[in-house]
Amino acid sequence: MKTKILITSVLLGVIATILTGYLIVGCSSDQGGISQRTEGQSERNVAWSDARQQADSESQSKSVQTLPQISDESKSELEELRTDTGKTATMGDKPIVNDLVRSKRGSVYSRFQAGDREGARGGRGRRGYNSEGVLSSDIPPTSRESNIRYNQQLLIKGLEGRNLVLQRRPSRPSTPDIYSELATVTADEIWIIAKAETGKIIADEDTPGSGAMLAKLSEEEKEIPLPLKHTDVKGQISGYIATVEVTQQFHNPYDEKIEAVYVFPLPQNAAVNEFIMIIGERKIRGIIRERQEAEQIYQEARRQGYVASLLTQERPNIFTQKVANIEPKKQIDVNIKYFSTLAYVDGWYEFIFPMVVGPRFNPPGSTDGVGAVAYGKTGISGQKTEVQYLKPGQRSGHDISVAVDINAGVAIEEISCPSHAVTNSTVTPEKRTVKLNSLDSIPNKDFVLRYKIAGKTVKSALVTHQDKRGGFFTLMLYPPDNLKHLKRAPMEMIFVLDCSGSMSGKPIAKARDAITRALKQLQPGDTFQVIRFSNNASQLGPNPVPATPENIRMGLSYVESLEGGGGTMMIEGIKAALDFPHDPQRFRLVSFMTDGYIGNETEILAEVYNRLGDSRIFSFGVGSSVNRYLLDRLAKLGRGAVAYIGLDESAGEIIDLFYERISHPALTNVTIDWGGLKVTDVYPAKVPDLFVGRPIILTGRFEGERNSTIRITGRVGNLDQEIVIPFNPGDSGDTHGGIACVWARKKIETLASQATYDNNSELPEQIKQVALEYGLMSAYTAFIAVDSSRQTAGEHGVTVNVPVPVPYGVRYDTTVQE
């Protein structure tokens, strides 16, 4: 009997074990398949590794071990090298099509502040600028203007039938060689050096995912029916604050119920504070909740057959939209609203709307990254977030429309959209409406819109908002004009080039151009190093070498030999760039040239924080849809600056601007006297130094209604400098309802940045509380909307991931896991 019981029990045990394994596999399969993920991850890493090994060995074999010191005789030769940049071919700007398209949208800025009785009685408005502006005279003349004046442009028909512009550059005047002020630079705010200009409707058959797909479908191209039909973007810009509404139209083209999942980008500084699900005429406002709670509500609603939508944040610039129980042939729209501040460089404001998430590389063993997989290959990356990409020859019906109303408050002198074809209509001298041309509606690159205001003046730099929570402000500080007359210190330039697979082709060619240009502009007394990384890192030599003509030639040769392929082990590049002793005689400047397509941003940023020392980091984003979150954060942590180099833009011009910036000292030791105001919670907490062409935005809270005067003081060289700004919180002309959200978003960003290197377990809770209180998206909060009016019939249906094209200029075969 005992034997029988024993056998029965053992059999039961075996069955249970099998059942357990079966159920676990079943569960994991439902979520993507654990075993498959591991295998897929491994396979991918092997593929990246194999592709890279050859290039690595080639590059290493060309490394220079020891190089001689510079001599005085070499200086003239160096100057010759520096000026040997005579002709640079670039994509010419296509003319903006003028079309008197009248905006149908009014200026709907009034927002009711829920819980604000005053607001309930009419809303609190905001509008434009007043006529005050002490800072107006502090804006420097633009370097871009200078460059344009230098260039004699000759329009020709060039390669691939494109219009090219040959720019004949005159020799640059030699730059003064001592910039002692830069050696003591401290800053914790980024500065945008220049902006990317990506191509407009460029049909390039060699580039998967390029604009070729939108021009005309070839016979081989197949349109795949997908649930995301259209994205509509409406922006309203007032001064330097943008209010943007993004509407995603989901439609079920299938015969059965589906859940749509779409991973998409938004600007890294977007303060997402509204979410509305639209079903016909019914509009359901989503509720901000703790992320886990929102996910549970969504899963329950999905399971029970209710139409529901969930918005989560995977990175500050990557979001996931899920819409459950979309019935066959039905449409559900999702409307997202956010505020963001615009970058301001050399008199130009810049509005960016990213359209596609670039394919990321995730280091082996990571699971919290962003996987890049082929359409239909759900789960094979093994990453928590996954983006599916269309193959070359495939296209979806998803297109995008963009309309931006600009109210500059002062006359707009010029509008430029280097990335796309647009129509531009003038409403008044201060107002413009810009619309994306319908022929340029494939969402595969960042939309970049710039506008230049008249003269050198900005009417107002201070914007406030007051409600029951108190007062909030943003203050844009402009650098003094007289910084341009001083000199820089000798530098130790470290160039770090991303040679991974996603950079292969146009991006790495553009990055090589940029480094080449930079090497040629080094000054006597400077030293330099070139580091490349993909699966591992290698470099020109063991230590930085003097900028002699001979060394520069070797550097140029080394750079020319670098090709793209393999993984993106950026951590290796960071170690190589920051882990060697600092030359105390020189200002160390580390330039990262990368598309930033990695999934382990937090790890990278933590490493930079821990290893930075006295170095400054200048990050250069190369490509059409780069990871701006990573590049901006690198520059902020590195107390440097960021610049973006478009694939059809002159890298030389960007580098020239970069050198223009670092060739002048900053306004240092900046202090602010707030007068009679009680000001708290200012971000950034430490006011950064002010560089030429680089304004910074401060945001904070204040108490009190009375007018006051803000005095900003600092030193430029041996001179004291003072900037005076009147503070009139009651002036309705300088108010904006989004300021509170901008402040809260900045606080979240600051806490999140701290969390990358600080193990304080209270930081996530602090972020969550701020996000909940201000109704903002964060890593710890999410928007949920459920239509409780009816249950749809049947099971919750199949999950359909919305695939996207790879960004313009990025190769599918070297970046997407199949």
Added chain:
Amino acid sequence: MRTIVIILITLSLIVPVPAQQADRYETSVQQKVRFAQLHIYLDSGNQALAAYQFELKATAGQIKIVGIENGEHPAFKEEPPYYDPAAMANDRIIIAAFSTDKNLPKGRTRIASIQLQIIGDAEPEYALELTVAADANGNEIPAKITYEKGEQK
């Protein structure tokens, strides 16, 4: 005794699986969860309604707000009402809206439909407190707020 031990060991192999499943559907297994609507009406009599603010409480039962739907009148249809996130973070539901339309509703009108998740078997009871109703000039007007439980379709 030995049999019991063996069976217990066997069961221990099985238990983790349903336990894991239970984690995934914790709320549905431990507490019944359902979704329902609550329609909110405001009667401003002969006065045109331009703005309002109210607070919703559950006096019985456990609820979570999972959406706020727009009203029925064109003046309150374009945008769904707003909620106060700071209040929501402290378990208070404060909802408000305003309209700048010339055509404003008078009399009884559905101003919002609240989408709710109801947790547990208890049928919730609700209490509404109208903070303010106002006309187009921002003047407070008398109004009565009521609710109706939505029917499941």
